[in-house]
Amino acid sequence: MGFADGHQRANLSGESHFYKHKVDVAVAYCSWFNFSVRNQQEQAMSKIRLLVGTKKGAFILTADGKRKNWKVSGPHFAGWEMYHLKGSPADPNRIYASQTSGWFGQIIQRSDDGGKTWNTPGSSPEELKSDGGMPKGESNKFVYEGEVGKHLWYDGTQHPWEFKRIWHIEPSLTDPDTAYAGAEDAAIFKTTDGGKTWKELSGLRKAKSNLWQPGAGGMGVHTILLDPKNKNRIYVAISAGGCFRTDDGGKTWKPITKGLKSQFELPDPDAEVGHCVHRITLHPSKPDVLFMQKHWDVLRTDNAGEKWTEVSGNLPTDFGFPIDVNFNEPETIYVVPITSDSLHYPPDGKLRVYRSQTGGNEWEPLTKGLPQKNCYVNVLRDAMAVDSLDKCGIYFGTTGGQVYCSANGGNSWNAIVHDLPAVYSVEVQTLK
Amino acid sequence: MIRVVLPFHLRNLVRVDGEVELDVAAPVTIRAVLDALENKFPVLQGTIRDHGTLKRRPFVRFFACKEDLSLEPPETPLPDEVVSGSEPFLIVGAMAGG
Numbered sequence: 001m002g003f004a005d006g007h008q009r010a011n012l013s014g015e016s017h018f019y020k021h022k023v024d025v026a027v028a029y030c031s032w033f034n035f036s037v038r039n040q041q042e043q044a045m046s047k048i049r050l051l052v053g054t055k056k057g058a059f060i061l062t063a064d065g066k067r068k069n070w071k072v073s074g075p076h077f078a079g080w081e082m083y084h085l086k087g088s089p090a091d092p093n094r095i096y097a098s099q100t101s102g103w104f105g106q107i108i109q110r111s112d113d114g115g116k117t118w119n120t121p122g123s124s125p126e127e128l129k130s131d132g133g134m135p136k137g138e139s140n141k142f143v144y145e146g147e148v149g150k151h152l153w154y155d156g157t158q159h160p161w162e163f164k165r166i167w168h169i170e171p172s173l174t175d176p177d178t179a180y181a182g183a184e185d186a187a188i189f190k191t192t193d194g195g196k197t198w199k200e201l202s203g204l205r206k207a208k209s210n211l212w213q214p215g216a217g218g219m220g221v222h223t224i225l226l227d228p229k230n231k232n233r234i235y236v237a238i239s240a241g242g243c244f245r246t247d248d249g250g251k252t253w254k255p256i257t258k259g260l261k262s263q264f265e266l267p268d269p270d271a272e273v274g275h276c277v278h279r280i281t282l283h284p285s286k287p288d289v290l291f292m293q294k295h296w297d298v299l300r301t302d303n304a305g306e307k308w309t310e311v312s313g314n315l316p317t318d319f320g321f322p323i324d325v326n327f328n329e330p331e332t333i334y335v336v337p338i339t340s341d342s343l344h345y346p347p348d349g350k351l352r353v354y355r356s357q358t359g360g361n362e363w364e365p366l367t368k369g370l371p372q373k374n375c376y377v378n379v380l381r382d383a384m385a386v387d388s389l390d391k392c393g394i395y396f397g398t399t400g401g402q403v404y405c406s407a408n409g410g411n412s413w414n415a416i417v418h419d420l421p422a423v424y425s426v427e428v429q430t431l432k
Numbered sequence: 433m434i435r436v437v438l439p440f441h442l443r444n445l446v447r448v449d450g451e452v453e454l455d456v457a458a459p460v461t462i463r464a465v466l467d468a469l470e471n472k473f474p475v476l477q478g479t480i481r482d483h484g485t486l487k488r489r490p491f492v493r494f495f496a497c498k499e500d501l502s503l504e505p506p507e508t509p510l511p512d513e514v515v516s517g518s519e520p521f522l523i524v525g526a527m528a529g530g
Contacts, residue, residue, distance in 0.1 A: 079441055103491040103525045104441060104479040120445075120475045137474020141483045 047431040048387055049114065051095065052397055053082035056421035058097060060115045063416075067393055067407040070416045076118065077109065084168045084382055084425045087114075091176035092429050096195060098166040098181070106165050108139045108181075108195050122196035138197050142166070142181070142189055145202035151185065152213035161185045161205075168382060168425075170224035174231075182221030186212060186238045190250065201250035204236065208255065208273045215240035215276055222381055223280050227287045235290065235305065237277040240265075243292070245305050256305030260294060278321045279381040283330035291333050291360070293323040293381075298335055300360050311360025316347050322384035326409060327392045331359035334366075334386075334394060334410060336379040345376040353396070355410050369413035370404065377402070382425035389430060397423025434465055434510075435520040439492075442480075442523070446473040451520055460515045462494060463506035480523060495522040 043065030050061040057075025076082075080099045088094040093114040099107040109118045121139040142163050153159035164184045172178035177194040180201075187205055189198040204221075212219060219240055227233035232249045235256075243260075244253045255272040262275045276295035283289065292299045292308065297318050299308040312318035317337045326332035333356050339347045346352060350372045352365040377400035387393035394406045401420035406413045436452040443449070454468040463486075470477045477483065480492050486506070488494070493502040497511045497519050513519035 078444075101441065103439075103489070104445075105482075105489060106478065107445065107475070123475055137470070137477050140475070140478045143483060 043389065045432060046389060048389075048393065049087070049092075049429040049431060050385075050395060050403065050416070051085035051087065051097075051115070051425075051427040051429070052403055052420065052423060053084050053097070053382075053425035054397075054401070054421040054423050055081055058082040058085055058099075059417070059420060061403065061416055065389055067405055068414075070405075072417060073115070076115070080107075081165075082424065083165060084427075086169050086171055086427045087429045088171040088176040088179075089173050090171070092431055094171070094176040094194075096169040096171060096179055098169055100165040106140045106142060106163075108166070108169075108198075110139075110195050121191075121194050127196070139195050142183055142187075142198055143200070144187060144205075145200040149205060149209065151209055151219070152211055154213070158210065161187070163187075164218065165220075167220040167222045168224055170226060173226055173228055180224045180226075180234070182224050182236065184218045184220030185214070186219045186221050186241050188221050188224065188236055188250070201246075203246070203251050204244060204253045207244055207253045209241075211271075211273050212238065212241040213274060223277075225280060225282055225290075227282075228284045229287050233287075233304070235280060235282075237280045237292075239278065240274065240276045242273040242275045243277045243280060243305060256301075257308070258306065259299065259301070259308030259310075261297070261310075262295065265295070279323050281323050281325055281333075283325045283327075286330045289330070289359075291323050291325065293320050293335055295319065295341060298323065298360060311356070313356070313361035313363055315354055315363050316352075320379075321381040322379055322396065324384045324386050324394070326394075327386050327388045328390065329357065329392070329409075332357045332409070333360065334384065335363075336384070336396065338378060344378045349373055349375050351375040351377065351398075353394070353406075353410055353413075366406070366410040366413070368411065369406075369415075375400075380424055383423050385426045385428040387428045387430045393428065395426050395428055397426045399423065433517045434460060434468070434514065435517055436465065436469055437520045437522045439523060439525040441525065442476060445475060445479070458515075460510050461507050462501060462504065462510065465510065465521055466506075491526040493524045493526050495524060496520070 046065035048063050052059040057078045059074035061070050063070045077099050083098040085097040095111040097109040099109050110121045111118045148161045150158035150160050166181045168182040170180045178192050181189040188201045191198050221236050221238050223237040225235040234246050237243045242257050245256045246253045257275050260275045266274050279293045281291050288304045290301050297310050298312045300311050301308045315337050319340050320335050320338045323335050335354050351370045352367050354363040356363045377398035379396050384396040392409050394410050397403045399422040402418050403416045404413045405416050434454045434456045456464050456468045496514045514521050
C-alpha cells in the first residue's frame with residue numbers, strides 16, 4: 001500500500017483510528033524523509049567557509065555542508081596578529097580583515113574573491129594618486145574625530161585616547177562597501193568606500209567616556225551588532241566600558257546597562273558605564289532580544305537593552321568570553337564557562353560548551369568530542385560562530401590552536417585543526 | 433639613488449624582495465627618505481611613523497653605517513655613504529619580542 005492510497009482510504013472510512021495512526025506515521029515519515037532529503041540536498045549544495053584569525057596569521061577552512069572534510073588555506077599574512085576577519089552578508093566574496101602588529105601598527109586588508117587574493121583597499125595604481133598628485137593610502141588611517149579627549153586611567157587620572165588596533169570589523173548587512181570597525185582605544189569607525197577611508201562615529205565617545213577604563217586586555221570595541229530590522233540601530237560592547245546603543249545610525253549613543261551588577265569592579269550599583277562586557281549577541285529574527293556574557297554573569301534582555309536579567313542558572317561558573325545563538329532556534333544559546341578571572345581555563349581541565357535551550361537559566365554541558373581532561377585553553381570572545389544550515393553548525397577556536405566544529409547543534413564535536421597559533425576570532429560564511 | 437632596507441613584514445606588505453631604491457632630492461634627511469618611501473608605497477603610512485604626528489613608532493628603529501639614528505631629529509642629514517648609495521638606510525623592527 002502506498003502512502004497516498006492509505007491516506008485516501010482513511011479519508012473515506014472516516015472513523016478508522018488504525019488507518020489514521022498509520023497515516024500520521026506515514027505523513028510524519030514522509031515529512032522526515034522529505035526533510036532529510038532536503039537537508040542532504042542543502043548540505044550537498046552548501047559550502048562552509050570559516051575565517052580564522054590567529055596570533056600569527058589568518059587561516060581559511062572550507063568544507064561542504066556535511067562539514068566533515070575540511071581544506072585548510074593559510075597562513076595568510078603570516079606572522080601578523082589577525083584580530084578579525086568577516087565577510088559581507090551582501091557579497092560573501094568581499095571579506096575584510098584586521099591585520100595588526102605591535103611593531104608596525106594597523107593594516108586593513110580586503111578580499112573580493114572569497115579570500116583567494118588580498119589587497120589593502122585603495123591601493124590599485126589608479127587609486128593611489130589624489131587630485132593633487134599625492135598618494136592617499138588611507139585605509140589604515142584611524143584618527144579620532146575632533147579633540148582626542150581623555151578616559152579614566154589605572155591610577156585614577158585622565159589619560160588621552162591613543163589608537164592601537166582594530167579588534168572587530170562588522171560589514172553592513174546590505175552594502176558591501178560599508179563596514180564598521182571597533183577600535184582600541186575604544187571607538188567605532190565607519191567606511192562607505194570599501195575600506196579606503198574610515199571616519200569615526202564620535203558620538204559613542206560622548207557617552208560618559210571619561211569614566212571608561214581599560215582592563216588588563218585593553219579597552220576596545222569588540223562587538224558591533226547591526227539590527228536587521230532597524231537600519232539605524234546598532235549595539236556595541238566595550239571591555240571595561242560597557243554596552244551602548246544608537247537609534248540614529250551612530251550619531252548619538254546611550255549606555256544600556258540597567259540590570260548589570262559588577263559589585264567588585266564598580267561599587268556604584270547604578271553605574272551606567274564601566275561594566276566589563278565580554279560579548280553580546282542576538283538572533284536576526286528577534287533583534288530586541290540580546291544575550292550577554294559579562295566578566296561574571298550571563299544575562300539577557302528582551303527590550304533592546306533597556307533592562308538586563310541574569311540567566312546564569314546552573315552554569316558551573318558564569319565567567320567566560322563568547323556567547324552565541326543557534327541560527328534555527330532563537331532561544332538556544334551557547335557559552336564556554338571559564339574558571340575565573342584569575343584562571344583563564346575551563347574548570348577541572350574539561351573543555352565544555354554549555355547549551356541552554358530555554359534562553360538561559362537551564363544549561364546542559366556538551367562534551368562529546370571535546371577534551372575532558374588536562375585541557376587548559378581559553379576561548380576568546382570573538383572565537384565562536386554559528387552557520388545557517390538546517391542542522392546548525394557551531395564553531396569555536398581556542399588559545400591552544402584548535403578549531404572545533406559541531407554539525408549538529410552542539411551534540412558532538414570534532415577538531416578541524418589542532419595546532420594553529422592561538423585563535424583570536426572565528427567567523428563562518430554559509431555559501432549556497 | 434637612496435637604498436632602503438625594510439624589515440621582513442613590511443617587505444611582504446609592499447611585495448618587494450630586496451632593497452627599495454628611492455630618488456630623494458637634497459638635503460637627504462631621515463624625514464625626506466621616509467616621505468619618499470611613503471610616497472612610493474602609501475600603505476606604509478602609519479606603519480613606520482604614526483599618522484598625523486609622524487613620530488617614529490616605538491618598536492621601529494633606524495640605522496645607517498652601523499650607527500643607530502633612531503633618536504636623531506627627523507631633519508638630521510644622512511651620512512654621505514647613504515646619499516651616494518654605497519650604504520643602505522636600514523629600517524628595523526626592534527628586538528622587542530614576547
